[in-house]
Amino acid sequence: MSPIAMLIAFMTIVIKEITRFTRIWQQTLVPPAISTLLYFVIFGNLIGPRIGQMDGFDYMDFLVPGLILMSVITASYQNVVSSFFGAKWGKSIEELLVSPTPNLIILLAYICGGVARGVLVGLIVTSVSLLFTDLSIFNGWVLASVVVLTAILFSLGGFINAVFAKTFDDVSIVPTFVLLPLTYLGGVFYSINLLGDFWQQVSKANPILYMINAFRYGFLGITDVSVFFSYGMIIAFIMVFFAISLYLLSHSRGLRA
Amino acid sequence: MTYALKTTSLSKTYGNQIQALKGVDLNVAEGDFFALLGPNGAGKSTVIGILTSLVLKTAGQVEIFGVNIDRNFQKAKSFIGVVPQEFNFNIFETPLQIICNQAGYYGIDRRTALQRSEKYLRLLGLWEKRNDIAGHLSGGMKRRLMIARALIHEPRLLILDEPTAGVDIEIRRSMWDFLKNINAAGTTIILTTHYLEEAEHLCRNIGIINHGTLVENTSMRALLRQLNLETYVLDLETELEELPVPLNSIARLVDRSTLEVDIKRGETLNDVYDALSAASIHVTSMRNKANRLEQLFVDLTRNPGEASS
Numbered sequence: 001m002s003p004i005a006m007l008i009a010f011m012t013i014v015i016k017e018i019t020r021f022t023r024i025w026q027q028t029l030v031p032p033a034i035s036t037l038l039y040f041v042i043f044g045n046l047i048g049p050r051i052g053q054m055d056g057f058d059y060m061d062f063l064v065p066g067l068i069l070m071s072v073i074t075a076s077y078q079n080v081v082s083s084f085f086g087a088k089w090g091k092s093i094e095e096l097l098v099s100p101t102p103n104l105i106i107l108l109a110y111i112c113g114g115v116a117r118g119v120l121v122g123l124i125v126t127s128v129s130l131l132f133t134d135l136s137i138f139n140g141w142v143l144a145s146v147v148v149l150t151a152i153l154f155s156l157g158g159f160i161n162a163v164f165a166k167t168f169d170d171v172s173i174v175p176t177f178v179l180l181p182l183t184y185l186g187g188v189f190y191s192i193n194l195l196g197d198f199w200q201q202v203s204k205a206n207p208i209l210y211m212i213n214a215f216r217y218g219f220l221g222i223t224d225v226s227v228f229f230s231y232g233m234i235i236a237f238i239m240v241f242f243a244i245s246l247y248l249l250s251h252s253r254g255l256r257a
Numbered sequence: 258m259t260y261a262l263k264t265t266s267l268s269k270t271y272g273n274q275i276q277a278l279k280g281v282d283l284n285v286a287e288g289d290f291f292a293l294l295g296p297n298g299a300g301k302s303t304v305i306g307i308l309t310s311l312v313l314k315t316a317g318q319v320e321i322f323g324v325n326i327d328r329n330f331q332k333a334k335s336f337i338g339v340v341p342q343e344f345n346f347n348i349f350e351t352p353l354q355i356i357c358n359q360a361g362y363y364g365i366d367r368r369t370a371l372q373r374s375e376k377y378l379r380l381l382g383l384w385e386k387r388n389d390i391a392g393h394l395s396g397g398m399k400r401r402l403m404i405a406r407a408l409i410h411e412p413r414l415l416i417l418d419e420p421t422a423g424v425d426i427e428i429r430r431s432m433w434d435f436l437k438n439i440n441a442a443g444t445t446i447i448l449t450t451h452y453l454e455e456a457e458h459l460c461r462n463i464g465i466i467n468h469g470t471l472v473e474n475t476s477m478r479a480l481l482r483q484l485n486l487e488t489y490v491l492d493l494e495t496e497l498e499e500l501p502v503p504l505n506s507i508a509r510l511v512d513r514s515t516l517e518v519d520i521k522r523g524e525t526l527n528d529v530y531d532a533l534s535a536a537s538i539h540v541t542s543m544r545n546k547a548n549r550l551e552q553l554f555v556d557l558t559r560n561p562g563e564a565s566s
Contacts, residue, residue: 001331001335001364002364004364005363005364005365006364008361008364008365008366008367009361009362009363009364011361012358012361012362013361013362016358087347090345090347090348091341091343091344091345092345092346092347094309094311094341094345095345095346095355095358095359095362095406096362097309097310097311098309098310098311098334098337098339099334099359099362099363100331100332100334100335100362100363100364101362101363101364102331251313253272256310256311256312256313257271257306257311257312257313
């Protein structure tokens with residue numbers, strides 16, 4: 001395939017992915033806005049004032065970055081896992097696999113679809129948060145890069161889950177039993193400085209902690225962990241997940257007998 | 258000779274240790290209309306799967322128009338259009354979306370994709386349905402949609418895996434005409450089907466796979482010449498109580514108005530007609546008792562030890 005042909009194939013998949021999740025916006029874009037609205041009302045407005053300050057900021061301001069990134073993580077993961085598994089389950093993935101589109105292009109396009117939904121949901125949740133607080137940005141580059149890198153990472157995670165999944169139950173197991181607990185315990189609602197030494201160390205084994213802290217740094221300029229280390233962590237995970245995904249696309253028994 | 262497809266010692270053993278292909282050497286000439294036949298589980302779909310990269314071969318070589326799939330599978334795949342046995346498109350998309358997307362996967366720009374979509378959807382009688390949800394189309398329309406999709410990049414080799422399964426006879430015959438035209442225009446076609454009259458009607462050459470082994474790879478004519486005995490069914494003008502004695506050696510009375518005669522290779526029907534005329538028995542119509550290819554197919558794929566019927 002020529003570079004132009006590869007670009008056409010790439011754009012075809014990306015547009016198809018974006019069309020898919022915007023066509024079912026009631027399932028993909030509205031729910032995160034509603035659930036985040038509830039978080040802001042309950043934890044921010046009702047409980048937040050009783051908590052007071054967290055790391056020197058109003059609890060609502062502390063909460064916003066974590067909630068935005070949590071929605072980005074969920075949206076990017078869900079987009080790829082549901083789209084790719086749906087195509088696999090309905091066998092329409094064969095349209096792609098029998099074509100000359102290189103595996104690298106297929107993977108990059110699915111990642112782009114996941115990132116597009118993650119970023120769009122992130123923007124929607126950010127807009128909702130503006131109803132409750134005035135957002136200030138400490139470092140826009142950090143914000144943008146962490147959002148994109150996190151969306152890439154979780155798009156890859158969704159892809160790997162989709163390749164291994166055999167039933168729709170398999171698609172919901174990881175988000176429910178792995179992703180959600182890691183996100184909740186990754187510092188969305190609290191600073192790990194509140195924890196004892198032992199639990200602080202345990203928390204540092206959670207990769208999502210680094211993403212949320214780096215993102216919070218972009219908004220507030222505070223973090224429980226080194227921002228550079230966070231970048232290193234995210235990039236290392238992306239590289240590992242990318243290599244696994246590419247291998248699975250070529251060799252997985254879930255895709256090719 | 259240029260081969261559209263050439264496999265050498267092609268083997269496949271699945272993870273469950275089932276040996277689906279055992280060293281298949283298959284040659285399909287460029288421009289051919291080739292029937293790949295075999296009973297269920299014989300290995301036909303495995304061959305097609307390997308050609309389209311959905312199945313990973315265990316051993317052997319595959320060349321598509323001279324391109325070895327181990328060296329440049331992308332290029333080899335660009336030559337192939339495939340119509341699978343099962344519906345494998347997104348049922349929530351429209352035929353136009355499905356076909357244009359497929360064009361995109363082959364690197365065809367949007368404008369060309371739209372032009373070709375119109376061409377093939379019109380040829381296959383689906384243009385009026387282009388904006389309908391694909392899942393709502395009838396079975397025959399879905400089959401034709403998959404053919405249109407397979408043709409969107411104008412492949413040199415079209416692989417059809419049971420393309421007329423579950424399609425009514427009228428649509429089947431219109432699909433035959435369509436496929437004959439595509440083949441006449443230069444596209445090599447490999448067809449698998451359980452309708453053996455379809456293979457006999459359309460294909461010039463034939464390969465028969467059984468238990469993962471190619472048991473026949475020859476021309477349709479040469480294969481049909483192997484048939485030693487053909488049985489004809491004759492419908493009689495007037496009913497008979499019993500067959501006149503001199504005719505007992507050449508015919509048998511199935512019911513009062515139907516005769517069956519066996520004609521060995523090298524014999525003609527004229528002798529039978531002469532004998533029937535001499536006995537004042539008149540025939541109004543005649544047909545083969547079984548499809549000729551079907552009889553050969555049964556013989557070639559019979560399990561060892563199984564008696565001939």
